[in-house]
Amino acid sequence: MAPHDAIGAIAEEAISWRRQIHQHPELLFDLPKTSALVAEKLKEFGCDEVATGIAKSGVVAVIKGRRGDGRTIGLRADMDALPMSEQTNLPHASKVENMMHACGHDGHTAMLLGAAKHLSATRDFAGTVVLVFQPAEEGGAGARVMIEEGLLERFGIDEVFGMHNEPGLDVGSFAIRPGAIMAAGDRFVVTLRGRGGHAASPHLTPDPVVAGAHLVTALQSIASRYTDPFDPVVVSVTYFNAGRPNALNVIPAAIEIGGTIRTVEAKTRKAVGARFRDIVTTTAKLFETEAEIDWRPGYPVTVNNPQMTVAAISAASSIAGEKKVDGNWPCTMGSEDFSYMLEKRQGAFIWIGNGDSADLHHPAYDFNDGAIVHGIRYWTELVSQRLNG
Numbered sequence: 001m002a003p004h005d006a007i008g009a010i011a012e013e014a015i016s017w018r019r020q021i022h023q024h025p026e027l028l029f030d031l032p033k034t035s036a037l038v039a040e041k042l043k044e045f046g047c048d049e050v051a052t053g054i055a056k057s058g059v060v061a062v063i064k065g066r067r068g069d070g071r072t073i074g075l076r077a078d079m080d081a082l083p084m085s086e087q088t089n090l091p092h093a094s095k096v097e098n099m100m101h102a103c104g105h106d107g108h109t110a111m112l113l114g115a116a117k118h119l120s121a122t123r124d125f126a127g128t129v130v131l132v133f134q135p136a137e138e139g140g141a142g143a144r145v146m147i148e149e150g151l152l153e154r155f156g157i158d159e160v161f162g163m164h165n166e167p168g169l170d171v172g173s174f175a176i177r178p179g180a181i182m183a184a185g186d187r188f189v190v191t192l193r194g195r196g197g198h199a200a201s202p203h204l205t206p207d208p209v210v211a212g213a214h215l216v217t218a219l220q221s222i223a224s225r226y227t228d229p230f231d232p233v234v235v236s237v238t239y240f241n242a243g244r245p246n247a248l249n250v251i252p253a254a255i256e257i258g259g260t261i262r263t264v265e266a267k268t269r270k271a272v273g274a275r276f277r278d279i280v281t282t283t284a285k286l287f288e289t290e291a292e293i294d295w296r297p298g299y300p301v302t303v304n305n306p307q308m309t310v311a312a313i314s315a316a317s318s319i320a321g322e323k324k325v326d327g328n329w330p331c332t333m334g335s336e337d338f339s340y341m342l343e344k345r346q347g348a349f350i351w352i353g354n355g356d357s358a359d360l361h362h363p364a365y366d367f368n369d370g371a372i373v374h375g376i377r378y379w380t381e382l383v384s385q386r387l388n389g
C-alpha cells in the first residue's frame, strides 16, 4: 500500500477517535478519559515510550527512527475543551452538560494520534519524534506547566511544532507567518483609593471617580500616541465599578477599573506594561488618590522562528501544493500557550484549514473531520523532512 493510502486509512480511524473525544469533553488539567484514551492508543501503536501524568494529565510518547541517530523533534497537540454548551445537534455532540470541544482540540489530538500510528509503523527517519499531548491550553497554561516539569530536557527536544485549526481557511490549506503569529494577552485590575466623603464638599476628599474617568481616557493614549502605528496594540478598559445608584450624594472611598492589553512584540509588551504603570500611578497622584495595580500576565506572544517557518511551509507545500499554503498570514490578537514552548525551543505554529465552519469558541462550532487526513500528512511529512538523516 502506498504511504498516502496508508494515511488515508489511518485518517478514517482518527475520525472515530476524534468523535469519541468530542462526546466526552474535559476541562483544564482534569482530563482522565481523554488522556487514558491517548495513552492506550500510543501503547497499542508500539511507541518506544509512553509517559503519563506530566502536568497532571499530559501524555508524551517517544518514537525512534530506524535510520539511526539524529535530532529530536517535538510535535504538540492540546487536549482540553471549554466550559460551554454545545448547540450543533450532531450525532457525536458533547454528552456532558456545559462542556464542549469548541476549539477543535479533539481534532488536534486525533491528528497527532494518527501521525503517531503511522510514524510508529514506518519509522523511516533518523532521530527521534516526541509527541506531546498537553492539558489546559484554555486558560491554564498547560504548556508552561509541562515545561516546568522538565518536558524539554527529559525528552531532549531540540525543536518543536504546533498546529491549530482555522475556521474560514479552506480544508486542505495551511497558513503561517514568520515572527509573531498570535498576540500576548495581559489583564489588569486597578483600585484607586481616596477617603470617601460628602458629595457637597468635594474640596475635603480626593475623588477616585474623577481620577478613574481621567485614567480611562489617559490609557487610550498608549495605543494612539505612544506605540508605533504599525505595531498592533489593543488597550481595552472593560470594567469600571464606582459608587452606588442609591448613594448619589456620596463620594466613594475607592473605585475599580479593569481590562485587557494585547501586544504582538515582546519588547512592545514590556514597554506598554511599563507605560501603563506610569500612567496609572501619575494619574492617581494627580488626583491625590492611591493606586493599587493587580497585573495578571497572560500567555506570551507566539513567535515563529523564521527558519522553522520555512521548514513548516516546505512540509505543508509538499502535501498540499504551494498554492494552498499562505506563508504571510496575518497575526491575530488571540493568544496561545504554545508560545511558552517557542520561548524555549525553535519551532513554528501553523494554521490548518477548518473550512466554512462556525468560529472557534462558538456553540455551533465543530472540528472538520475532512481536515484530519491533511493534518496527519503534514505531521508525517514534517518528520520525514526534518529528520532525513
Ligand SMILES: [Zn+2]
Binding pocket: 102, 103, 138, 360, 361
Ligand atoms: Zn480556544
Ligand SMILES: [Zn+2]
Binding pocket: 103, 104, 105, 137, 164
Ligand atoms: Zn485552541
